[in-house]
Amino acid sequence: MTTALPVASNKDVRAYVATLARRHPRMLWGALGLHLLAAGAALAPPRLIGDLVESVEAGTTAGHVDLLLALLAGFLVIQVLLTRYARLLSQVLGEQVLAELREEFVENTLALPLGTVEEAGSGDLLTRTGRDVDQLNWSIRYALPEWTIACLTAVATLVAALTVGWWVALPCLLGVPALVIGLRWYLRRAKDGYLRESATYSQINSTLTETAEGSRTVEALGLQSARVRAGDADIAASFRAERYTLFLRTVFFPAMEISYLVPTVVTLLFGGWLYTQGVCSLGDVTAATLYVQMLIDPVDRIVSILDELQMGNTSLARLLGVAHVPDDRVATGAEPAGERIRATDVTFSYVEGRDVLHGISMDVGVGERVAMVGPSGAGKSTLGRLLAGIHPPRTGAVTVGDVPLVDLPLDELRGHVALVTQEHHVFAGTVRDNLVLARPGASDTEVLDALAAVDAREWVSALPDGLDTAVGSGGRALTAPQAQQVALARLVLADPHTLVLDEATSLIDPRAARHLERSLAAVLEGRTVIAIAHRLFSAHDADRVAVVEDGRITEFGPHDELVAARGSYARLWDSWRI
Structure with a gap:
């Protein structure tokens, strides 16, 4: 079962909103000022209508009536203009705030520890x-500006109503009990309800993603019915969560009416x-009746927008919660002092216990090429991730130059050691954009030259447009081997001293992969390489071979010595050659 990412508290959300307000004081107060002026202009017509009624009752002239009507029309025009510019300023402010929040x-998200994302x-x-x-x-774009306008208008209207006479306060107070009770009841339950609702969407997405990614396994093992039942269970949980929030609204809105x-x-x-x-x-x-x-x-x-804001508050808490994931390194x-990679009495667990x-x-020497082999599930990839500094060990230490990898900032760590896996992503953009991610000034x-080093320059x-060809989403689709070559070329540009290659050439046919690895070997001359592979020609070419079985290194030495020892590696070598 996956562990959800944290959610920010109400205190953290309020602090973040206050920070945003301090970033844009002029636009914020400008928008509030215009909304107040617009609300003030809207308050003139009821008073003018009241004066018109009194004038008619007492007897008046047509000229006086025309004057009042002209004033009434003038205030309406002023209100429209002020509202227009107030909304425009609010929209601009909202766009800026939303852009900043998305960037943060x-x-x-990009700073999340990889282990946390996987968990x-x-x-x-x-x-x-x-x-x-x-x-x-x-x-942010619609609900918050509208709610702010409504709050300012309500306060201004209430103040104007009270200026008519003290007695207007009594009818207004009669609506307060239902308002307070309804709000307290709703707000006490709403956030938890919407958090549960959002969590069910996360679970639905997880189940759908796992089923899609493992579709071949599902089909091979006949798990279709089980996956459908899992999806149905997720949808049923989502239905219950949404029914609860709907129940809150069906109680809350009539009370507000x-x-x-x-x-x-x-x-x-x-x-x-x-x-x-x-x-x-x-x-x-x-006038009093019109104001009320x-x-x-x-x-x-x-009342209506408060429901939207509750969902927005929940979403903001979930987005801010990503920043609350603790770092896995300090x-x-x-x-x-050098580039020597050492693992000392390392243990690691994904699940406690x-x-x-x-x-x-x-102990991997500087410039040494080490191959890690062993059966699937033996722990090769996990060990490779520890050697690349992706995960911190539970006990023991993994060091570069006698400094634990988890003590290095990520930017500095990647200059010492980098991990390349068989899973590669092609970003939307040009081929050049995808490559210079590793070195922006290349x-x-x-x-x-980097493409030539991985046999990709020719294709x-x-x-059509060479390096300027758009690839990825919306562009030219690259084959799996091409995507893998782009990732390897990116690695050449990054120029780390130590490389951990986890099945890095698995999507290329064996003959081409062997040629590619030989090309890479020339480029990576003098660098430390730790290669995790099932193709044992990588082990044959390595300086030393580490055999990983059941989470332990059972053999570690040169290829010829291990073959001569007639142990686990020799059996793997014999079976691979058959």
Whole structure:
């Protein structure tokens, strides 16, 4: 079972929002100021209408009525203009905030320890980068500005209503109990409900991804029904989670309807009674009723959008939670004294209490080529990841120049040792873009030389636009061997001193792979190479061979000596040659 990535607390979310506000004070206060002015302009018509009613009651002239109507039209035009520019400024602010948040999320995601990503699974991270970003996009671009406008309008309208007379406060207070009780009940349950809902989407994505990636295994073992049942169970859990949040809304919204309909009715009835008692004028009753009636729209928007903001708050908490994943290494500033790779009494476990590596020790000389062989599941790839600094050992140490790999910053670590696996990603962009990721300042000559080193220059030059040919999503699709060659050329450009090759040529046919490895050997002359492979010609060409079985190194020495010892390696060599 995968472990979900952390979720930020409400305190962390509030602190982040406050930080965003401090970054853009002018735009924020400018937008709020324009919204307040627009709300103020909207408050003039009810008062003017009340004065018009009083004027008609007392007897007036057509000129006075025309003046009031002209003022009414003028305030409406002013409100429209102010609202237009207030919304424009709010949208611009929202776009900037969203862009910053996306950049920070991508930066935090790329900085995640690889072990944490593998433990959490792809579903949770995909849901955060997809659904949560989309939800937050809606919340920041539309929901938050609209909610801010509604809050300012509601406050301004309430203040204007109270200026009509003290008695308007009584009808407004009657709506408060239902409002407070409903909000407290809803907010206490909403975040947990939406977090559970988002978690079910993550689980659905995980199950779908695992089924798609392992489709051949599912088909070979006849697991179709089991995978369908797993998907059905995930959907059922998602249905229950969504039904719960729907239940919250069906209780919350009717309570809110009562909270802002009751004041309107009571204002009209109570104001009418006060008019009959001579306490207030008909114009006051008219203005007060219109003001309280005006409260319905902003309060209704506050209530409706609050649900969207709760989902946005949940999404923001999930996005910010990525930054709360603890580092799996702490840079000490120690400088390696050389490039010698050493593993000393290393143990490692993916699950607590179940070690997959047991007391491994190995010393790889500078410039030495070591091959790691052994049966599938023996721990070769796991050991390779420790030697590349991807995972920290549970006990023991893996060092370069007597400095633990986990004590080095990632940028510095990759200058000492790099891992290349059989899984390669082609990024959307040109061939050149994909290669210079390893060295942004690389010239075309250096890029072409790197391609030549991995036997890829010829087919890249034959592409329609050469290095400028678009590849990846939306571009030209590369074959698996071509993608692997691009990854290897990227490695040549990166120029690390030590390489850990984990089945790095597995997608290339054996004859081409042998030729490629010989080409790489010429390029990597003087560098330390640790190659993990099932093709034993790599072991034959290596300086020493490490045989990994059941999480232990059972044999370690030159090819000829191991063959002569007639142990596990000799049996592997004999079976491979048959």
